Amino acid sequence: MATPDSRDHTIIQLPEAISINLQAVRIGICGLGTVGSGTFNVLRENAGEIAARAQAPVLVVHVGARRDNPACDLTGVRVSRDIFAVATDPEVDVLVELIGGTTVARELIETAIRAGKHVVTANKALIAEFGNELFALAAEYNVAVRYEAAVAGGIPIIKALREGLAGNRIEWLAGIINGTGNFILSEMRDHGREFADVLAEAQALGYAEADPTFDVEGIDAAHKLVILASLAFGIPLQFSSVYTEGITGVTPQDLRYAEELGYRIKHLGIAKQGDRGVELRVHPTLIPADRLLANVNGVKNAVLVEGSAVGSTLYYGAGAGGKPTASAVVADLVDLARDLSAGQISRVPSLSFCHESLQDLPIVPMAEVETSWYLRMEADDRPGVLSRIATIFSDQGISIEALIQKAPQAGQTRVPLIVLTNRAPQGKVDIAVQQIEELDSVAGRVTRIRVEVLDG
């Protein structure tokens, strides 16, 4: 760290009272895309407030970017086309990685750690897949790796789990943690539109990536869920353990029927801790329409956490976007600056639990995971069919909570049949569904979506 006046770029106005005796915390930003430019500009615009909170100016001294971004005025800031020059710059205290991906970004962060720099990143893929290794390396070099922006954008959910709820045994959490997916489902529900149609709009609006697989197949949500689960339960990061189902199979019809039954369909990441281990799953889910989570619409995110002492708490806000995500990046920077100005980084473990106490709890196989189910099928509208289906469920010990048979459409002999079951393990439901699909009186596949009540 250097005092601000020893540098030529201290152009930021600080409240006079706090500009004395303060050492600046010197930031290097790599990547000047959506989040990188947002971070650069938020640090500029709110410099006075940030310094007053951090008790030190937080200055961007070096930017690594393959090209300039017209949104950022880089006057007075060193710019390198080679991002690795930032990671090894002796004038940089904290490297902010905002390039994304798991290859170059990983190498960049490792280089920075080895050069003794603290790291802040928004890269959920990297943390979910290689966080264990990165945190171990950071511990070795006695630096911090912070990643508040990696989950749910600007919502300080990582801080809540790691610090705010630290007195609790976390029982479970459930989150809307992919804004694009939530936007698509909200639009489909509100306007009866088809998936592909809304996806195209989301892409045009810049919500979805050109390759939207990460969003709509649930991979992005799985990355985030893995991080939340580690923080909540004290288990190592384990991306490969997440069951992941996207929203491509959800139809306007299912959204409508769910509504008729008093539910909404949301794409949730769910992590639960129970006697048999940990459940880690991402899938479309029917939840009762009066829950707060059911009323989180558009690109917003929200995470519901059940703690043993506090009960349910919920955290809501913008899950993406340049400035909202920058808000989380800067929060990490202020944390670090507060520590650095005291000469010592605080001992908040990267995954909330100290490394030695992380436990590799068993992951519950999906066949054993119990939920209620929404099942939709096309069945012949004639006597005996319903009782045939009911028998299949009861043979598997699955009890039926509600059954709706819709009126046949003109000229149709088949009718949509919707079954809501009570809680049953997926394995039993798999068998029942297979038997139902083999019936002559049922056409095509059975649509199935899990149901969660999300009670405390």
Add this chain to the structure above:
Amino acid sequence: MATPDSRDHTIIQLPEAISINLQAVRIGICGLGTVGSGTFNVLRENAGEIAARAQAPVLVVHVGARRDNPACDLTGVRVSRDIFAVATDPEVDVLVELIGGTTVARELIETAIRAGKHVVTANKALIAEFGNELFALAAEYNVAVRYEAAVAGGIPIIKALREGLAGNRIEWLAGIINGTGNFILSEMRDHGREFADVLAEAQALGYAEADPTFDVEGIDAAHKLVILASLAFGIPLQFSSVYTEGITGVTPQDLRYAEELGYRIKHLGIAKQGDRGVELRVHPTLIPADRLLANVNGVKNAVLVEGSAVGSTLYYGAGAGGKPTASAVVADLVDLARDLSAGQISRVPSLSFCHESLQDLPIVPMAEVETSWYLRMEADDRPGVLSRIATIFSDQGISIEALIQKAPQAGQTRVPLIVLTNRAPQGKVDIAVQQIEELDSVAGRVTRIRVEVLDG
């Protein structure tokens, strides 16, 4: 701090891997009522998890209570009937004040600070009224005073404002921050019950105090709002500046009419930062029924915060109760333990902004505060009355957004008239209301409730 094995009360089982080389953080709890007993028991029940997160056992070594509480097993813990013995006990690192009030509690905390102890408290009245002095004293003795539990019970809203949103200029916040008041309004709305009736039930359920003034007159909410506003805007605590209006005047009729207009009535604490200074106000408020805040029911709390970078974020959960509030107390203890185990308390300013940068911004007088208004009056059902009233509003430059005239009840010549205005300063509305109340064609007082849209 002492190593655990140098003490005789280390009865808590810790995961073996983390029990080596750790120094216990030694806690003294004063007050063993609802929150005190909750804190004692949460520290016991979750001791393993807490130690794994804090990287040190967090042990209660001394309890100060005038009498035992059957909910707590105090075996092996030193107990003093004189709570001041805890504040001066050299074996205590952190004093937890849970007796409440602003006299003895203040003296107790000052004694502890002077004895070099860190302090954790849930006492919003004390922080709101004497926080400035306490924080100054703590700074002098280089100890921390933490108070997450003082606002919104178990919801980590103080941490969110102080750390999670530290990159933002906070524009405004609005919160349901008194559970009793929200319970009463929820019950009145859902079941058309009268205020006094529901208040009696709240008292029977243990939600409201025997003297419910603090809850229903908005004083408790004002205490909390003052704390939130200081954290958000970097202003000193100033309890006397809050405009405070309770819920005693809200009728089932108003709740019903609000509903018809697409609104809910919530008792909100609102703090806004604008060109003319800061607004600080607690009052019943109509908010659009589709807002998340409108759907926070019963004893739950929620705070909506508008940040310049992140936009709107919302924090929801249990605002009171022994264990939920204990969750927040223990979060503060874990923060301190993490710092103490590193040998240094971190430099997170008590009010988020460092002391030198706190600014005494002007408080906007209520007459200048602009909101929309819900106004209800009993008017004669005859020609000319409406136009008379409309003229009064337009003379004050107040435009009317909606006007509902209800049908007269059998045998009545007067009808309820509900006016929704557009935004107007209270001063203008005061004049209009006074003129309306002077009309012969209007009976009694005009009921007035502010309307807020709570948009970003």
